[in-house]
Amino acid sequence: MGEAIKKALKLLFLLGFIFSEISVFGQLSSEEIKSLLIIHFCENIEFQETQNEMFRIGCFTKDERVFEVLSSAESEVKIKKKQFTVERIDGLEAVRNFDAVFYDNTDQDQLIELLNVARENHVLLITDNQPEQLFVMINIIEREGEERLSFKVNMSNLTLAGLQAKPNLLLNGGSLVDIKKAYEKFESRLNQSQKDLAKFTEELKEREEELIQKKDSLLKKDKIIVLREQEITNYKNQLSAYQKELEELNRKVKSEQALVNQKAVELEKKNKELSQIFSSIDKKQLEFEKLEKEIYELSSRANDLRTKVEEKNIVLDQQQQSIYNQRRLLILSFGFILALLLAVFAVIRSVRIRRKLNRKLTEQNDLLSNTNIELKTTNDQLNEQREELRQTLEELQKAQMQMLQSEKMASLGVLTAGVAHEINNPLNYIQGGIYALNKILKKEKSLDDQTLKMLSRVISDMNVGVKRTADIVKSLNTFSRKDSHTIRPSNIHEIIDDSLLILNHEIKDKCKVEKAYIENAPFVKANQENLHQVFLNLILNAVQAIEGNGVLKISTKIESGDFFVIEISDTGVGIQKENLGKVFDPFFTTKDPGKGVGLGLSIVFKIIKEHNGTIKYSSEHNVGTTVTIKLPIND
Structure with a gap:
């Protein structure tokens, strides 16, 4: 560090940091002045008693120059009669290990979390050019066009952190934060943000409803297409099976038809043989008739002899005629019986073939019946699958409703956390006011006892109300935590x-x-x-x-x-x-x-x-x- 900074540091503690009157600061940069202000703030704040031998300052900053200036002053300056050390901070958890923290980022959510950690662990929070004065303890302000730096002090947040400001703190450009004005400004911005958020939420809800409707429509169409494809595949498989069965039946029918044709050929052959037998009988009959003619001629020639033995010949003729008729009748009977036997054989054979065909047809009918039963079973299985799909859809709908409920609870948690935070800020202001009133009443000697008792009772009632509100805020904070x-x-x-x-x-x-x-x-x-x-x-x-x-x-x-x-x-x-x-x-x-x-x-x-x-x-x-x-x- 240069001679000018060393000189300024010595003047800082010898003259009570009244640097606005000293020309030496004209030689200092903005970062060097900020570093001197940070040391001034730490020296003029009453901290909680600790056993630490070193005073630790943490820098949550991207400005390397401020860190370098503070680091170079470690061996030159003491704070609270202790050597001090300057370290960088990477996360919020490390804040509790420091006595003071310098923060110059613009992330407001991170600033709020940092403020809460600082208040809980009695750490002084020094910020740089933060627009919201509600979330600061001491805020350095650098305005464009002005060479001199100023700063704002939020006494409410200092009090809640268990810290007290010495009178010298507000020298050289310092002032108290107007909590009411800061809160009204923040509330106005918050209301506008809530209106914008409500509008965006409504639009998002409409888009989600449209997306859900389109998604449901697409899912229904996809399910219908899948079902139709499955039905077509099943029908194709069934048709292929039926075609194979039909080809097998046609092959068996052709085989049976060939067998019937073979039997018909055999029957035709038997009919031809029977016709030949009947032809042979007719020939024998012709030969017999020819023989009769010859006998008649011989009879005519022997007419004279017959005359003599006429009676004997008549008897002989009668006997011969009787024999002839019997023989002819016998031959005809034999032929008829043979034809009848062949016909009966053919009928029996035809009946057997027909029975065999009927048996085959019965088997095919049974096969078709079994196929119908299998188709019915498959249909029942499809119905069961359809029922399972319906139940699955209902379960998905239930899961969706549970998801919506969870999202509602999450949104409620975020809203509750916001409400708790917004209540906590004016509560801090009220607490600070009660603390100040108590101090004033303790110092006030002009009031009579009755007035003091009445005011003490009013302040006690206010404390009860603040404590009850604080308990409600604590309960809301507990309810809004997302650690599930x-x-x-x-x-x-x-x-x-x-x-x-x-x-x-x-x-x-x-x-x-x-x-x-x-x-x-x-x-x-x-x-x-x-x-x-x-x-x-x-x-x-x-x-x-x-x-x-x-x-x-x-x-x-x-x-x-x-x-x-x-x-x-x-x-x-x-x-x-x-x-x-x-x-x-x-x-x-x-x-x-x-x-x-x-x-x-x-x-x-x-x-x-x-x-x-x-x-x-x-x-x-x-x-x-x-x-x-x-x-x-x-x-």
């Missing part, structure tokens, strides 16, 4: 009390709350944010079930040394027996439309199961309802 996976030892009674505090506006005019807590209750390993959601749902359901004025009773006990038992009872309308088994079903609700979607108790049941616990409902219609929760203590 951390399991840690939890005080169940505090979680229940936080839930009652948040729902006080619902409870106070409807019912009387009776608490019967077990003494020296053990801690339960649980996710505090999820249990907040459980008790908020159960207590709100109990209060809404009470018509007129009633009683809400909450009791705790230890069962068998292993379970922490919570009972929440109300004197409401109760639950009907037929609905008692459905209370944990998703989308089941008995509330009027618009007052609930039926997901609250389903989410409660899921959270309790995730904690390896149990939840049971018992109710009597028009008498009341009792909810019993058991959580393992040592799980």
